[in-house]
Amino acid sequence: MKITDIVIRAGRSLKQAKARTLLTSLAIGVGAFTIVLSLAIGAGGRDYASNIITSNTNPQELFVQPKADANNDPTKPQKYTEGPSATYGNYSVKLLSQSDVDKITTLDGVESVTPIYSVKVQYITTEGQDKYQVSLRSFNDGVKLDYLAGNSENISTNNGILMTDTYLSSLGFSDASAAMGKKVQIAVNKSSNLAGIPESKIFEFTVIGVVKSPALAASPLSGMQIYKDDIKAIYDYSQKGTAMYGEYQGAIALAKNGADVKVVKNNIDNAGYEAQTAEDLMSFIFNFINVLQAILIGFGVLAVLTSVFGIINTQYISVLERTQQIGLMKALGMRRRDVGRLFKLEAAWVGFLGGAIGSGLAVIAGTIGNPFISKALNLGNTNLIVFEPLSVLAVVVGLIIVSVTAGIAPARKAAKLNPIEALRTE
Amino acid sequence: MIEVTNLVKTYGKKDNTFNAVDDVTFSIPTGKSVAILGKSGSGKSTLMHIMSGLDKPTSGSILIDGKDILSLKQKDIDSFRSKKMSFIFQSFFVQAKESCYDNVSLPLEIAKISYSRRKKMIEAALAAVDMSEKINAKAGELSGGQKQRLAVARAIVNSPKILFADEPTGNLDSVTGGMVENLLFNYSKENNVTLIIVTHDADLAKRCEIQIHLKDGKIDSTRGII
Numbered sequence: 001m002k003i004t005d006i007v008i009r010a011g012r013s014l015k016q017a018k019a020r021t022l023l024t025s026l027a028i029g030v031g032a033f034t035i036v037l038s039l040a041i042g043a044g045g046r047d048y049a050s051n052i053i054t055s056n057t058n059p060q061e062l063f064v065q066p067k068a069d070a071n072n073d074p075t076k077p078q079k080y081t082e083g084p085s086a087t088y089g090n091y092s093v094k095l096l097s098q099s100d101v102d103k104i105t106t107l108d109g110v111e112s113v114t115p116i117y118s119v120k121v122q123y124i125t126t127e128g129q130d131k132y133q134v135s136l137r138s139f140n141d142g143v144k145l146d147y148l149a150g151n152s153e154n155i156s157t158n159n160g161i162l163m164t165d166t167y168l169s170s171l172g173f174s175d176a177s178a179a180m181g182k183k184v185q186i187a188v189n190k191s192s193n194l195a196g197i198p199e200s201k202i203f204e205f206t207v208i209g210v211v212k213s214p215a216l217a218a219s220p221l222s223g224m225q226i227y228k229d230d231i232k233a234i235y236d237y238s239q240k241g242t243a244m245y246g247e248y249q250g251a252i253a254l255a256k257n258g259a260d261v262k263v264v265k266n267n268i269d270n271a272g273y274e275a276q277t278a279e280d281l282m283s284f285i286f287n288f289i290n291v292l293q294a295i296l297i298g299f300g301v302l303a304v305l306t307s308v309f310g311i312i313n314t315q316y317i318s319v320l321e322r323t324q325q326i327g328l329m330k331a332l333g334m335r336r337r338d339v340g341r342l343f344k345l346e347a348a349w350v351g352f353l354g355g356a357i358g359s360g361l362a363v364i365a366g367t368i369g370n371p372f373i374s375k376a377l378n379l380g381n382t383n384l385i386v387f388e389p390l391s392v393l394a395v396v397v398g399l400i401i402v403s404v405t406a407g408i409a410p411a412r413k414a415a416k417l418n419p420i421e422a423l424r425t426e
Numbered sequence: 427m428i429e430v431t432n433l434v435k436t437y438g439k440k441d442n443t444f445n446a447v448d449d450v451t452f453s454i455p456t457g458k459s460v461a462i463l464g465k466s467g468s469g470k471s472t473l474m475h476i477m478s479g480l481d482k483p484t485s486g487s488i489l490i491d492g493k494d495i496l497s498l499k500q501k502d503i504d505s506f507r508s509k510k511m512s513f514i515f516q517s518f519f520v521q522a523k524e525s526c527y528d529n530v531s532l533p534l535e536i537a538k539i540s541y542s543r544r545k546k547m548i549e550a551a552l553a554a555v556d557m558s559e560k561i562n563a564k565a566g567e568l569s570g571g572q573k574q575r576l577a578v579a580r581a582i583v584n585s586p587k588i589l590f591a592d593e594p595t596g597n598l599d600s601v602t603g604g605m606v607e608n609l610l611f612n613y614s615k616e617n618n619v620t621l622i623i624v625t626h627d628a629d630l631a632k633r634c635e636i637q638i639h640l641k642d643g644k645i646d647s648t649r650g651i652i
Contacts, residue, residue, distance in 0.1 A: 001535055001536050001538065002535065002538055005535040009535070012524070012528070016523040016524075324519055325519075325521060327519075328513075328515075328519045328532075329532065329536065330480075330504075331478075331480060331507070331513050332507070332508060332512075332513065332532060332533050332536050333504045333505060333506070333507035333508025333509070333511075333533075333536050333537070334504065334508070334536045335500075335501055335504045335505075336500070336504075338536075419480050420475050420480055420481055423515065423519065
């Protein structure tokens with residue numbers, strides 16, 4: 001018998017038992033729905049995460065820290081090591097000193113190294129306005145910024161500051177262009193002072209650009225940006241004379257243009273430090289998404305597993321019901337193999353239907369749900385559910401294979417049927 | 427030419443055996459109509475099953491046109507059956523939910539006849555049993571006589587050389603039964619097809635050129651064998 005004829009006959013048999021076929025397929029459909037949707041959420045989540053990475057970090061940057069002892073057991077007392085350290089509760093972290101920074105600068109593939117100056121400022125204000133908390137960070141030209149006005153061109157020369165749009169109305173500006181060229185004052189506290197005699201200094205900056213607080217940014221307060229020398233000046237004022245001056249929690253190493261970040265990371269690691277690329281830093285997001293996705297897929301697989309027994313059961317009943325038909329086909333010379341194929345293909349049809357129904361519903365649900373999810377999570381134009389045609393196809397094909405596998409035992413029973421027994425009517 | 431020699435089919439084991447077919451020998455020339463007669467349990471159905479390759483004998487041989495069908499592999503027997511043989515059953519075994527067209531199409535699909543040739547063959551077979559106007563009707567909607575005619579159409583569609591009919595009129599009234607009988611005998615005569623009818627109906631058997639009476643698995647008497 002030709003395979004096309006078997007496919008058609010298989011499809012026809014299923015059509016003759018519509019309710020049963022549909023119900024069995026729906027069982028698989030539930031699994032298909034879950035799996036397709038979780039794959040789409042995973043894909044969308046990863047897109048979202050890599051968006052976060054590119055809008056928050058420069059891929060050529062590496063975050064460098066002193067090496068932590070990998071064998072450290074945090075539940076036991078820690079060994080004391082010489083050198084500067086920062087203490088958090090009873091846990092202390094080693095710090096980078098200026099000599100470390102200099103050493104890293106000389107490493108192969110490293111363009112420049114900027115220590116992370118932990119700058120704490122008191123407030124930002126402008127004439128006639130209230131004082132607001134603010135965080136400052138060093139300007140990084142590798143990070144994508146969305147300018148509402150101005151640009152970063154003169155940031156190094158003019159005491160320029162890139163303001164985030166969320167501060168506009170608070171500081172009394174009607175819109176982005178109104179803020180351009182205006183002066184803002186930032187007050188910094190001198191930490192080395194003896195308690196009780198506060199001393200602070202006002203640093204004045206000129207707004208040279210207003211940037212949109214990125215929709216995908218991890219922190220809503222992602223700070224205003226000033227040139228790294230300005231950051232250092234504030235740091236020097238605020239920290240000089242304290243024990244922690246010149247000791248950094250970490251540093252940002254910039255890999256040379258064209259240098260492979262991973263190679264640079266190795267160089268730094270080999271020199272006795274620990275470097276993390278932007279991707280490493282964000283990998284926890286990917287891990288989180290992957291775990292979430294795996295759990296969802298797990299539920300889908302469970303649903304499919306349950307439906308497998310449904311298919312086996314349905315197919316066994318079908319073989320019993322059609323004993324005479326099978327007997328007739330074998331009497332007419334249909335080969336065992338073809339009889340088996342007929343039933344396996346019926347199972348394949350069930351799998352295909354279930355896969356198509358489930359993934360179809362998933363695509364519809366995802367497409368309808370996307371705008372609502374984006375709105376609820378404030379993602380702007382980003383879709384959190386992204387269907388990849390290839391993975392949908394893979395799910396459907398996978399379910400067909402699963403169904404055929406489930407149909408093997410009933411198909412074998414049909415193939416083995418003795419035609420004489422089957423055609424005995426009394 | 428069908429040559430059956432010393433055919434034995436034994437059921438059961440050790441002391442508890444009995445021979446459903448016991449040392450049966452005969453030969454049937456091509457194109458003859460043959461009745462295998464006997465009461466139920468006489469072994470006539472078993473004999474038919476063995477002759478058509480559906481069952482294996484315990485011993486003996488069957489030559490069809492000189493070919494020993496017992497020495498064939500299963501898939502060759504299947505292929506032989508689909509090309510050379512056909513069956514008509516007492517309870518029709520038409521597929522009630524399928525159209526007449528699809529019912530008649532089944533043997534052609536099994537014999538791997540190309541799609542383009544099938545339509546003509548099916549139409550011709552249905553015309554031969556005067557069922558042309560029912561071509562798209564569901565088999566389940568037909569009367570008993572029409573079902574058996576449909577079964578005849580299915581049996582003759584691939585131009586078999588041997589037609590086995592197992593009590594073909596057993597479930598029909600005498601008028602429709604007579605129609606089906608006529609169909610079978612005429613087809614056999616016109617196309618030189620060997621017709622083997624298994625029956626306990628003496629009247630039907632009389633219409634056959636050869637009669638083989640079975641009793642307890644043995645040939646009791648024959649008529650017409652040359």
